Amino acid sequence: MKILKQAGFVIFLIGLSIFTGTLFTGNFNLTSSELASFVTEKGYKNELILDELTKAVVTTEELTIFEFSNRVRKAYKTSNDHYDVLIASFDADKNWDKKGEQYQYKIYGKPHTLSFELAKIAGKGPAKEHAGILWLLTFGLGITGALLFILPNFVLLGKAGIKNNGIYLEASTNRGFIAWLVLVYLVSFYLVLYFMPDYVVNWTYILDPISKTLNGGLASQWFVYGFLYCIIMLVMASRMYIKYRHNKYQLIRTTSVLFFQIVFAFLIPEIMTSLNMPGYDFKNAFPLDYDFFFDWNLDSLRNSGGIGIFILVWGIVLTLIIVPVMVYFFGKRWYCSWVCGCGGLAETLGDPYRQHSDKSLNSWKLERWLIHFVLLFSLVMTLVTLYTYFTGTDSFLGINSQWIKDTYSFLIGSWFAGVIGTGFYPIFGNRVWCRFGCPLAAYLGFVQRFKSRFRITTNGGQCISCGNCSTYCEQGIDVRAYAQKGENIVRSSCVGCGICSAVCPRGVLKLENGPENGRINPTDILLGNDVDLMELINNK
Ligand code: SF4
Ligand code: SF4
Incomplete structure (x- = not known):
């Protein structure tokens, strides 16, 4: 089995090298x-x-x-x-x-x-003229190698149960040289993809036949990205299925993010394009979908007949009604950990790096400033865009519409969400974007913090203060501190991934949706006589 794993690693590296080398051909x-x-x-x-x-x-x-x-x-x-x-x-x-x-x-x-x-x-060249063969040598070898590397874990890791053994001793998962190499590759990938798409034209040739089948047109760099995104999530999901195979919540959640990424984010928009409709990801809610109210999008939707108007109304209803109502009932996990594409990648490709989230108070402070700033930025940008769209002017409140759109797209859309958000997985953890930058997460967080039935209950008496929960919380929440005090965890940043509960050896933590009455809140002092536990229980 170990040999199979090593062979898989070598095959994966060969596939990756050919994939990268293809850029220089033709x-x-x-x-x-x-x-x-x-x-x-x-x-x-x-x-x-x-x-x-x-x-x-x-x-x-x-x-x-x-x-x-x-x-x-x-x-x-x-x-x-x-x-x-x-x-x-x-x-x-x-x-x-x-x-x-x-x-x-x-x-x-x-x-x-x-x-x-x-x-x-x-x-002209191999990528264009022999796309099928190149697909096998790049995607084919990459997928085969990765699966050969991952699947033997089913046997090698022994009985079902989370095995994070040695995670701080590996160069790949403890910010060692392998982690830095992965970072350099990911960051370079995003920089080229976002800012120099002509350099990746050879990758698009490899996927032209698949693109033609799906949407009738040739592949763009975004098609390559979407396809690669789905493949990576699928392969890394197999790792999740093995690692968390004893945990129903993780199995269903992983299947859910896969489904929404492949069907909603990739296939449906491609098929819509082939039918001459605007390709739209029906689950991508504003303000994460920050260009939803951009003039070109509004024009395109208005000129697309009934389906365009439906998308416009759906997008508004999704943000204003569906999102908050769902957060009220289920917490922001319904979106961040079950539906969202960014969350989907974080929970599959990013899972090996979740322990790197910073748990310090300073980073909690930074998180609150930064994420709410990005939310404000996106709202101001949208306000300026809509005002200039309907009045035909160039600017509002002295802010030029094109300038603010370009600035947001460059700084937040490309750098923060892509280059830093994903490129820095191996060093800063897998939810940098979701924790510090996503404006939708900030909005969901408000609802979760102040009006939601979701919380993580803690059975404090059972806690042995091992700290597993805090270590593996990808959002940098010091879960143990709550568990030790028996407090309910009601935090705007919690994405409800459930890993804290999964890694707890004592069954202390439970993700629940329940009435807000009877919660043990941080303001309650449980060790004194201020809270009558019997009264709390009776009130439930
Ligand atoms: S507190 Fe638990 S459920 Fe919430 S983000 Fe952290 S690990 Fe996930
Ligand atoms: S993992 Fe469980 S036992 Fe360990 S500190 Fe967290 S709540 Fe306590």
């Missing part, structure tokens, strides 16, 4: 007719860009994706610079008509995204 150039039809299709009105792109990439040279990207970005820049100079000179001449005319010739868009669109047509 060559890129265009014929003039390919370029001409691209420019016509895009509806570019200026002649200069055709000339510039022709000089740059219509060639017999076999360019790498990096050279190709470099040349394409320069071509767009030269073209835009040219019109900027014209705009400035007409402005100086006070020739407003001519100045206004020039704007139609400028080409807007992120340079690497513009380059991605061309690279998608221009590529």
